[in-house]
Amino acid sequence: MPLPALIEVLPLSKEQLEAFKLQKARVVIPGSKSITNRAIVLAALGSGVTTLKGALWSEDTEAMTECMRKLGIQVEVAPDVEVEANRVITVHGCGGQLPGGGTEAEPIELFVQNAGTAARFLTAMVCLGGGVVRLSGVPRMHERPQMELIRALRALGYRIDTPNDRLPAVVHGGGPRPGAVVVSVDDSSQFASALLLSSLVGGWEVSTPEGANPDELPYVEMTRQMVAVFPHTGGTFQVEPDASSASYFHAVNALFPQVEPVEVLACEPTRTDGGSGWQIDAEFPRLAPRRAVAAEAQAEDPADKRRKVAQVISRKTDLGDSIMTAVAIAPLAAVPFTFTDLGVLRKQECERVQALRVELTKCKAKVTEVGDSLSVELSNPEDLGNATIFTYHDHRMAMCFATLGMAVSGIKLEDPNCTRKTVPSFFQILAAPPPHGLGVEIWECDTKTGERVRQLTEKEDLLAAAPSK
Numbered sequence: 001m002p003l004p005a006l007i008e009v010l011p012l013s014k015e016q017l018e019a020f021k022l023q024k025a026r027v028v029i030p031g032s033k034s035i036t037n038r039a040i041v042l043a044a045l046g047s048g049v050t051t052l053k054g055a056l057w058s059e060d061t062e063a064m065t066e067c068m069r070k071l072g073i074q075v076e077v078a079p080d081v082e083v084e085a086n087r088v089i090t091v092h093g094c095g096g097q098l099p100g101g102g103t104e105a106e107p108i109e110l111f112v113q114n115a116g117t118a119a120r121f122l123t124a125m126v127c128l129g130g131g132v133v134r135l136s137g138v139p140r141m142h143e144r145p146q147m148e149l150i151r152a153l154r155a156l157g158y159r160i161d162t163p164n165d166r167l168p169a170v171v172h173g174g175g176p177r178p179g180a181v182v183v184s185v186d187d188s189s190q191f192a193s194a195l196l197l198s199s200l201v202g203g204w205e206v207s208t209p210e211g212a213n214p215d216e217l218p219y220v221e222m223t224r225q226m227v228a229v230f231p232h233t234g235g236t237f238q239v240e241p242d243a244s245s246a247s248y249f250h251a252v253n254a255l256f257p258q259v260e261p262v263e264v265l266a267c268e269p270t271r272t273d274g275g276s277g278w279q280i281d282a283e284f285p286r287l288a289p290r291r292a293v294a295a296e297a298q299a300e301d302p303a304d305k306r307r308k309v310a311q312v313i314s315r316k317t318d319l320g321d322s323i324m325t326a327v328a329i330a331p332l333a334a335v336p337f338t339f340t341d342l343g344v345l346r347k348q349e350c351e352r353v354q355a356l357r358v359e360l361t362k363c364k365a366k367v368t369e370v371g372d373s374l375s376v377e378l379s380n381p382e383d384l385g386n387a388t389i390f391t392y393h394d395h396r397m398a399m400c401f402a403t404l405g406m407a408v409s410g411i412k413l414e415d416p417n418c419t420r421k422t423v424p425s426f427f428q429i430l431a432a433p434p435p436h437g438l439g440v441e442i443w444e445c446d447t448k449t450g451e452r453v454r455q456l457t458e459k460e461d462l463l464a465a466a467p468s469k
């Protein structure tokens with residue numbers, strides 16, 4: 001059974017918070033979506049058999065797996081004994097030679113759902129085959145940008161048919177066509193990543209426009225580094241936990257700094273702490289807007305003007321997807337925050353800049369949108385909440401506002417099943433009794449009256465899944 005259409009997330013009570021002082025919730029974060037989908041592509045193009053451990057199992061990675069199978073790549077999926085939400089994915093590489101291929105009359109059909117990674121990475125990869133492949137996705141995926149990737153692939157000599165340079169698109173495989181190409185990442189960094197992942201087989205020399213600062217391209221750097229260390233001739237590859245998914249739990253600590261209720265387990269440390277440094281969102285715990293601890297909140301500090309100066313977080317250099325989590329909890333922070341360089345968010349699962357502003361404003365937060373920035377003023381928790389959040393089919397909208405709902409009253413979420421895109425187990429983790437989860441009360445609500453109907457406690461009732469047809 002998927003989650004119900006409308007749920008309410010209840011704030012953590014004083015008693016719950018007191019109990020966390022004695023024993024924290026120990027939350028295991030599922031595997032990284034970005035790394036899993038890159039690893040599947042690299043393993044498919046490589047030779048030999050590659051076993052991906054700790055791989056995320058969610059709509060985006062299922063879509064990638066399904067597409068690979070349609071292309072004739074053998075992929076086996078087995079349970080991961082360590083983390084229920086993960087899988088061990090075994091990929092039989094094609095050694096750079098994609099099997100079979102469709103025809104113009106009957107192309108192989110790949111359905112990518114709303115997975116940007118699958119849409120972009122596969123468009124480039126299928127150019128390396130010999131047949132015809134048609135890629136399509138959900139309606140939103142057909143609106144999301146694809147033009148610059150298609151332009152770059154055409155510049156390398158491939159034929160791609162699409163009336164509007166978006167999906168659906170028909171790709172005519174042309175095999176390796178060595179050449180150099182420059183690709184802009186203004187609309188999405190995934191264009192460069194897509195080309196880089198297939199570049200070893202394609203013989204493509206891929207670069208971003210001159211002057212592009214690698215510090216502003218963390219997801220492209222992740223790709224470059226993965227290509228460099230991946231076992232291209234088969235072997236084992238360990239996928240890290242997803243730092244963007246971890247941000248919701250680090251945010252709970254930022255919301256309750258005196259208690260810090262969650263121990264976020266197995267999350268990759270930042271590069272400075274010896275981690276791979278591949279995931280920009282590993283920086284979230286350091287940068288997250290934190291609520292003032294009581295002593296700070298009480299202290300009148302006109303002398304310390306700096307505390308009133310807005311902190312600035314950039315989507316280019318500071319945080320990736322977790323910037324949405326930061327925006328959602330910012331009304332409760334100790335200082336005002338401004339979030340900059342948010343342009344790419346407008347072209348993702350939904351128009352996220354607008355969505356965040358509209359839904360936070362519904363919660364009575366004070367948010368201003370200027371250009372591609374959002375500024376968030378401070379509010380008292382008692383003044384916030386009591387809103388039914390529209391989630392725009394966007395997993396991160398649901399997860400950000402669920403996080404805020406743990407600190408303010410009356411947050412109801414429409415369509416919580418959209419979290420299946422990257423963290424199907426999200427509400428299971430929230431509701432699981434401590435120490436395995438946070439023991440958050442999650443209620444099914446009547447879609448017409450908004451009244452609470454029943455508390456969801458069974459694991460099966462809390463798993464995000466596609467509604468049955």
Ligand SMILES: O=C(O)C1=C[C@@H](OP(=O)(O)O)[C@@H](O)[C@H](O)C1
Nearest residue numbers: 034117188189190193219321344
């Ligand atoms: O390469 C990746 O794995 C990703 C790149 C980012 O997308 P854009 O580059 O389109 O912003 C990010 O938002 C997405 O969730 C994952």
Ligand SMILES: C=C(OP(=O)(O)O)C(=O)O
Nearest residue numbers: 114115116117321348349
């Ligand atoms: C933008 C996102 O996803 P993608 O581009 O991979 O669909 C995301 O997960 O926030």
